[in-house]
Amino acid sequence: MASSSKTEQKKMLILKSSEEEEFEIEESIAVQSGTIKNMVEDDFTLIPLPNVDTETLIKIIKYMKKHGEKTKSNEKDIEEFDKEFVKKSFTELKELVLAANYLHITSLIDLLCQAFADRIKNKSVKAIREIFGIPNDFTPEEEAEVYEQHKWAHEEGKEHIDHSAY
Amino acid sequence: MASEEILKAVFPFLEGTELATCMIVCKQWRDIARDDYFWKCLCSKKWPSICKRTSPPTVTYYNLFQNFHKRQYRRTVLPPKLSFSDLEFYIDIWTEEKIIFSDVVPGPVLQKGIWIPPPGICDVLRFHLEGPEYKMTLPVEPRFTIPLCQTVSVSVLVGRKDTNKAACIIKKSLFDYIDRTAYRALAFDYLDFSSPISLFVSGVRAWISLLFMDHGNEGALDVFGIEMDFCDAANSEHEVLWLLDMLEWK
Numbered sequence: 259m260a261s262s263s264k265t266e267q268k269k270m271l272i273l274k275s276s277e278e279e280e281f282e283i284e285e286s287i288a289v290q291s292g293t294i295k296n297m298v299e300d301d302f303t304l305i306p307l308p309n310v311d312t313e314t315l316i317k318i319i320k321y322m323k324k325h326g327e328k329t330k331s332n333e334k335d336i337e338e339f340d341k342e343f344v345k346k347s348f349t350e351l352k353e354l355v356l357a358a359n360y361l362h363i364t365s366l367i368d369l370l371c372q373a374f375a376d377r378i379k380n381k382s383v384k385a386i387r388e389i390f391g392i393p394n395d396f397t398p399e400e401e402a403e404v405y406e407q408h409k410w411a412h413e414e415g416k417e418h419i420d421h422s423a424y
Numbered sequence: 425m426a427s428e429e430i431l432k433a434v435f436p437f438l439e440g441t442e443l444a445t446c447m448i449v450c451k452q453w454r455d456i457a458r459d460d461y462f463w464k465c466l467c468s469k470k471w472p473s474i475c476k477r478t479s480p481p482t483v484t485y486y487n488l489f490q491n492f493h494k495r496q497y498r499r500t501v502l503p504p505k506l507s508f509s510d511l512e513f514y515i516d517i518w519t520e521e522k523i524i525f526s527d528v529v530p531g532p533v534l535q536k537g538i539w540i541p542p543p544g545i546c547d548v549l550r551f552h553l554e555g556p557e558y559k560m561t562l563p564v565e566p567r568f569t570i571p572l573c574q575t576v577s578v579s580v581l582v583g584r585k586d587t588n589k590a591a592c593i594i595k596k597s598l599f600d601y602i603d604r605t606a607y608r609a610l611a612f613d614y615l616d617f618s619s620p621i622s623l624f625v626s627g628v629r630a631w632i633s634l635l636f637m638d639h640g641n642e643g644a645l646d647v648f649g650i651e652m653d654f655c656d657a658a659n660s661e662h663e664v665l666w667l668l669d670m671l672e673w674k
Contacts, residue, residue: 352427352430355430355433356429356430359429359433367433371433371434371436371437372437374430374434374437375434375437375438375442378434378438378442378445378446379438379439379442380442381445382445383445383448383449386445386446386449387449387450390449392449392450392453393450394449394450395450395451396448396450396451401448404447404448404454405448407447408444408445408447408448410444410490410493411440411441411444411445411490412441412444412445
């Protein structure tokens with residue numbers, strides 16, 4: 259069944275976004291997604307992804323294609339790609355992480371979570387609220403109480419906190 | 425809600441202090457970050473062996489992390505068990521073999537610190553007495569004079585009312601150093617601590633000084649006050665009380 263002739267046609271799959279748009283992709287690359295891999299094992303070639311919109315799917319396909327060509331020599335190249343890949347808006351990252359989670363692409367989930375974590379690191383509470391667009395739902399008393407409970411985390415190293423949103 | 429999924433995925437990537445910061449962001453973040461699971465992960469990264477315990481833990485991993493994640497450099501001293509009102513100091517001063525000062529000084533008198541120093545003391549001494557560093561001082565009334573040719577010695581014992589025991593602060597020491605710029609004659613002795621503290625702590629001295637006037641009289645010291653301090657180790661009222669508590673009380 260597996261003939262290693264160079265002219266052999268690579269097996270292609272079709273991924274369909276929630277907006278019904280279809281994208282062709284090599285199976286060997288698509289199976290970086292655990293979800294897709296399972297469906298392939300059940301003999302699917304058209305993979306509907308109702309949870310992933312077109313824009314996000316395009317980005318994910320781009321990621322998988324890049325990571326699909328991973329060899330020992332282009333590690334640096336992929337690192338650069340990853341760095342650029344996460345330079346997206348917070349909303350885009352949110353969509354991506356939900357999709358990566360649904361698709362079970364472990365390396366992408368880790369990459370995106372790390373990107374989120376980096377946006378939280380060394381930021382003040384106020385800055386975090388601004389970055390993530392979160393309203394403060396504590397009353398002033400509640401907030402003071404919570405802050406007091408967590409004073410241990412802020413006692414030293416306060417000078418490292420960045421109060422600007424970015 | 426979708427953000428909950430994301431937060432649960434992102435939180436494991438944070439350091440402990442950052443996770444604690446997240447708890448202050450809003451109620452939802454607080455409720456998710458509170459999950460001891462995340463703190464267990466942080467503990468297991470720092471101290472893997474702690475998660476291998478066979479008996480169930482009695483405190484949350486959150487508490488564990490909070491207590492041990494970093495050394496507290498800030499010295500916060502708990503209030504001491506001893507208070508000055510429990511103490512009485514027995515101060516005796518001799519020139520040659522003659523007693524020239526002998527008094528029972530209640531703790532609160534020494535605690536209060538300097539009264540208004542009399543006029544005629546040198547500026548250096550006045551500056552020292554008015555300074556913020558903690559010192560125990562007592563006025564000597566009436567003042568006494570010590571001719572310089574004589575040896576002056578001192579002993580200080582202290583008694584405590586809560587246990588009815590006494591301890592020695594200075595056995596019998598000579599005032600063999602005279603600081604002429606600050607107009608003080610100094611004596612010291614090493615403190616004896618109770619066991620097992622004495623195994624590990626040594627070389628802490630009690631200092632006692634006679635404060636004298638600036639009369640220009642080179643031949644004698646006109647003593648107006650006495651000062652006692654433990655500057656080797658204790659520099660606040662609480663610290664002094666803790667230090668005294670550690671003495672060998674008999």
